[in-house]
Amino acid sequence: MTELFGVPIAVLSGQVMIGLINGSFYALLSLGLAIIFGLLNVINFAHGAFYMLGAFVSWGLLTYGGVGYWPSLVLTPLIVGALGAVFERTMLRRLYGLDHLFSLLLTFGLALALEGIFRWVYGAGGKSYPVPASLQGVYNLGFMVLPIYRAWVIVASLVVCLLAWVVIEKTPLGARLRAATENPKLVTAFGINVPLMLTLTYAAGVGLAGLAGVMAAPIYQVSPNMGSSLIIIVFAVVVIGGMGSIMGSIVTGLMLGVLESLTKVFFPTASAITVFIVMILVLLMRPAGLFGKDK
Amino acid sequence: MAHRYRDFRPELMSAPWRYSLLVLAIAVALLAPLAVYPLFLVKVLCFMLFAAALNLVLGFAGLLSLGHAAFFGGAAYAFAQSAKIWGWPFELSLLFGVVAGGALGFVFGLIAIRRQGIYFTMITLALAQMVYFLAIQAPFTGGEDGIQNVPRGTLLGLLDLRDTNTLYYVVLVIVVACLLLIRRTVHSPFGHILGAIRENETRVTSLGLNVSRYKLLAFTLSAALSGLAGALKASAFQLATLNDVSWHISGEVVLMVLIGGIGTLWGPLFGAIFVVMIGHVLATSGLPVSLVVGVVFMACVMLFRRGFYGETIDYLRRNLIRSTNAAGNSGH
Numbered sequence: 001m002t003e004l005f006g007v008p009i010a011v012l013s014g015q016v017m018i019g020l021i022n023g024s025f026y027a028l029l030s031l032g033l034a035i036i037f038g039l040l041n042v043i044n045f046a047h048g049a050f051y052m053l054g055a056f057v058s059w060g061l062l063t064y065g066g067v068g069y070w071p072s073l074v075l076t077p078l079i080v081g082a083l084g085a086v087f088e089r090t091m092l093r094r095l096y097g098l099d100h101l102f103s104l105l106l107t108f109g110l111a112l113a114l115e116g117i118f119r120w121v122y123g124a125g126g127k128s129y130p131v132p133a134s135l136q137g138v139y140n141l142g143f144m145v146l147p148i149y150r151a152w153v154i155v156a157s158l159v160v161c162l163l164a165w166v167v168i169e170k171t172p173l174g175a176r177l178r179a180a181t182e183n184p185k186l187v188t189a190f191g192i193n194v195p196l197m198l199t200l201t202y203a204a205g206v207g208l209a210g211l212a213g214v215m216a217a218p219i220y221q222v223s224p225n226m227g228s229s230l231i232i233i234v235f236a237v238v239v240i241g242g243m244g245s246i247m248g249s250i251v252t253g254l255m256l257g258v259l260e261s262l263t264k265v266f267f268p269t270a271s272a273i274t275v276f277i278v279m280i281l282v283l284l285m286r287p288a289g290l291f292g293k294d295k
Numbered sequence: 296m297a298h299r300y301r302d303f304r305p306e307l308m309s310a311p312w313r314y315s316l317l318v319l320a321i322a323v324a325l326l327a328p329l330a331v332y333p334l335f336l337v338k339v340l341c342f343m344l345f346a347a348a349l350n351l352v353l354g355f356a357g358l359l360s361l362g363h364a365a366f367f368g369g370a371a372y373a374f375a376q377s378a379k380i381w382g383w384p385f386e387l388s389l390l391f392g393v394v395a396g397g398a399l400g401f402v403f404g405l406i407a408i409r410r411q412g413i414y415f416t417m418i419t420l421a422l423a424q425m426v427y428f429l430a431i432q433a434p435f436t437g438g439e440d441g442i443q444n445v446p447r448g449t450l451l452g453l454l455d456l457r458d459t460n461t462l463y464y465v466v467l468v469i470v471v472a473c474l475l476l477i478r479r480t481v482h483s484p485f486g487h488i489l490g491a492i493r494e495n496e497t498r499v500t501s502l503g504l505n506v507s508r509y510k511l512l513a514f515t516l517s518a519a520l521s522g523l524a525g526a527l528k529a530s531a532f533q534l535a536t537l538n539d540v541s542w543h544i545s546g547e548v549v550l551m552v553l554i555g556g557i558g559t560l561w562g563p564l565f566g567a568i569f570v571v572m573i574g575h576v577l578a579t580s581g582l583p584v585s586l587v588v589g590v591v592f593m594a595c596v597m598l599f600r601r602g603f604y605g606e607t608i609d610y611l612r613r614n615l616i617r618s619t620n621a622a623g624n625s626g627h
Contacts, residue, residue, distance in 0.1 A: 043413045091597060100413050101359050102596050105553060108361075108546060109592025116586025232542065236421040239414060269432055276425035280406055283418065287409040 007265055013144040015261040021150055021219065023257020024157035025051075028212040029234045030241065030249040031161055035168070036205035037243050038181050040198055041100065042092065045107035048231025049114040050206040054080050054213020055222045056118060059129050069132035073214055080210025081203040088202040093195070111228065118224035126221025153215050160211065161250045168246055177201065236279040241291050248291025324467060333459040334531060339571050340463075340470045341528040346551035346563035347477050348520035353549070354558030355481055356513045357493030359416045361545045362403060362423030363521050368540030369426060370396035370522030371529035375442035376435055378530070385448040385456060389526050396522015397515050399426070404514035408507050411496070420542060427540045441536030445529060456530070466527055473520055478560055480516070489513055543585060547574075550588060554595050556602030565604055 004012055029047055036044045058076045061067035067075065087110065095103045135149040168174040180187040180194055188194045220226060234253075241252030256275050264271040282290060327336050345367055352358040373395035378388040407418040430436045437443070447456040456462045480486050488509055491499050500506050529535045538544065551570045556562025573591070577584050599606050 043417070091593070094597065098600075102600060104359070104413060104416060105549070106593055106596040108549075109589045109596065111589070112543075112546060112585045112592065113589030116583040116589055120583045120586060228542070232420055232424045235417040236424075239410070239417055239421065272428040272432075273425045276421050276428075279418070279421055283406050283409050 005266075010144045012262075012265060015265050016258055017144070017146065017150060019258035019261030020154050020254065021257070022260060023254035024154050025212050025216060025230065025253075026234055026237050026257050027161055027250045027253030028157050028208055029230065030237050030253050031164055031246060032205040032208040033234065033238055034243045034246060034249045035164070035208075036202055039177060039201045040092075040096070040103075042103040042107070042202075043100070044202075044205065045104055045231070046087075046110040046114065047107075047206065047209050047234070048227030048229075049111040050080055050084060050209040050227070051213045051216070051230065052118065052224065052227030053083070053114060054210030055129070055217040055220075055226060056122075056213075057210070058214040058217050059127055059222045062129065063127075069135075069214075069218075073211070076214045077207040077211040080213070081207030084206035085199050085203040088199050092202065093198070096198075111231070115224050115228060122224065124224060126223035126226075129217035129222055131218045149218060153219065156215065157212070158250075160208070164208070165246045165250070233275050236275045240275075240279050240282045240289060242289025245291045248289075252290060324471075328460050328463050333463040335571075335575065337459070337463055337466050337531040338528065339568055340466050341524045341531070342548070342551065342567040342571050343564045344470045344473055344527070345521050345524035345548050346555070346567045347474055347560075348517045348524065349548050350552045350557065350559075350563045351477055351480065351517045351520070352513050353552055354563075355486060355493065356489040356510060358510065358514065359549070360403075360407075360419040360514070360517075361416050361542065361549065362407075362419030362421075362426075363518070363548055364540050364542060364544035365403070365423040365426040366396040366399050366518040366521040367525035367528075367544060367548075368430070368535070368537075369399050370525035371535035371539045372430065372436055372442065373522075374526035374529045375445040375535035378448065379442060379445045380435070385530065386451065388448075389523070389530070392526025392529070393519050393523045396525065397519030400518020400521075401511070401515045403518065404511045408510050408514070420545070423540070423542060423545060427537070427542070430537055430540050436535075436537070439537065441534055443534055445533040445535065447530055447533065462531060466531065469523070469527065473523065474564075477520070481560065485509070485512075546592075547588060550592055550595070552602075553600075554591065554602055556605030556608075559602065559604050559608065562602045562604035566602065569603075 003009065029051060033044060033047055036042060036047075054076050057079050058069070058072040061072050061075065062069075091106060092103060095106060131149045135152050137148050139146045139148060139151065166174075168177060176187065176192055177197065180192070180197055184194050216226070237253055237256055238249070240256065241248045243249070256278065259278065260271060260274045263274040270277075345363070349360065349363050352360055370392035374388045374392040377383040377391045378385065383391065403419060403422050406422065407415050410418060431438060435442075447462065449455050454461050454465060456465065481489075488499065488504060492506055492509060496506055525539060528539070547570055551566035552563045553566070554569055555564065555566025570588070573587060574584055577587060595602070601609060
């Protein structure tokens with residue numbers, strides 16, 4: 001059995017692989033968006049920009065500081081998260097009482113500004129980031145060749161997503177977070193510092209985006225527009241999955257990633273718009289989204 | 296959308312003041328080509344119309360669309376295709392652009408109106424990105440090069456639009472007519488229902504009105520007018536490109552409305568002038584437009600959410616109330 005639907009198995013499984021990788025990034029980013037939206041009621045348009053920032057920070061750490069991939073995997077999310085916290089404290093916080101529109105526009109402006117800064121300093125072209133030595137090479141699975149780094153990205157992002165799920169659904173911290181989402185006033189009355197929680201949630205959400213950026217750096221080119229092209233697709237993913245459930249975002253992200261790259265095998269020209277077509281179909285048939293609770 | 300955004304209330308100014316401002320505005324519009332390069336003025340006019348069209352849904356119906364570039368750029372392609380490849384006359388190509396923008400808007404509206412608030416915004420953005428990807432791949436858009444050397448032709452076979460001064464006055468008449476149409480729409484019963492939907496959608500539904508139909512109609516009208524703006528721009532610059540359908544343009548037009556004043560009739564016009572000028576100044580400086588646009592966006596949201604025009608009107612109105620109160624008190 002070397003062919004399926006007239007396509008060689010190796011090609012097909014290679015595409016599924018690429019799909020799982022893209023899907024992991026969709027999952028990581030839509031997870032962060034969902035966490036931030038759940039508690040802050042803010043649609044973080046700058047999420048893609050923080051992902052781009054993560055890739056650039058890890059590239060910068062390597063190029064200017066000689067800091068390698070593994071330390072960068074920890075440092076970069078912390079740096080990006082800290083920048084996010086500063087942004088939340090100084091600007092985003094002042095807009096909580098107002099129409100959603102304004103926080104969306106503020107983060108939209110931030111996304112434009114960040115992209116502009118990096119294009120100004122580094123130009124529109126991409127920088128390449130080497131695959132770390134310990135993850136170089138391939139596994140030969142018989143029916144296909146699997147680059148180790150790609151396998152690592154899929155496994156690592158799944159683990160991170162599941163960890164996030166466990167923290168939110170199964171720990172006391174997560175319980176407080178969920179309680180603050182339901183009724184912030186009541187939770188404040190119980191003596192929990194809700195403003196601090198909001199800052200940390202925002203930092204954690206964009207930290208996840210930063211982490212995705214580090215993992216993406218060796219796969220895609222590190223370029224100023226890597227965030228904006230991704231975030232619009234992630235928005236469609238979020239519309240499809242609905243932001244009600246964490247598991248929903250993870251499953252939807254992976255599913256759409258695979259679907260998108262399989263489309264590339266069968267209808268190459270339609271691949272770029274697959275996610276959007278699925279979004280339209282879902283909106284027509286199930287407007288609240290696959291996992292969404294309509295509000 | 297908050298109730299702070301009110302129309303300009305004419306009683307702020309006495310009639311002689313209003314008429315002299317109107318006369319001044321007309322004089323400036325008529326004499327501007329003497330002082331400024333006409334093609335630049337045409338660009339400003341196109342974006343004024345575009346911003347006013349977006350404001351119709353953003354300001355008066357409370358629907359934030361981040362997908363309006365699809366109507367603007369889509370109509371530009373439609374205009375360029377019909378004027379250059381099919382050799383249609385100017386008026387017919389323009390009409391085709393309007394129909395293309397309106398039809399796209401109708402389809403976008405049908406899909407996006409199924410969700411509210413930020414979901415609506417995300418859906419419009421995603422749909423516009425889909426149009427962008429289609430424009431990259433479709434054979435007739437010319438990919439990265441776009442459709443170039445689009446002929447301008449003549450208006451009704453009488454006025455030669457290759458003369459940029461003539462072009463300016465023709466575009467001026469069209470844009471002013473559309474602005475009056477928008478003003479009429481906002482003050483019509485339809486416009487008041489849109490305002491009511493913005494303030495309290497559930498209540499309008501409970502009054503027995505079909506909210507979705509009103510939203511869809513407003514969205515389609517806004518898209519058709521954006522299409523007209525895009526087609527006019529394509530005719531002036533003889534060019535339709537990918538840039539016109541990109542999400543950056545959707546963002547810039549939102550900024551124009553925000554910076555002028557969301558939900559004010561005249562604010563977006565000032566916003567359009569300001570943003571087009573920023574682009575013009577930066578074109579030679581090497582500083583990326585998106586950086587400056589992004590920073591202005593943030594400053595605007597943080598510091599003056601009502602926009603230049605909105606804040607000014609608010610200031611004048613507070614002054615008026617204060618002086619009226621003072622006069623009333625001294626009478627005791």
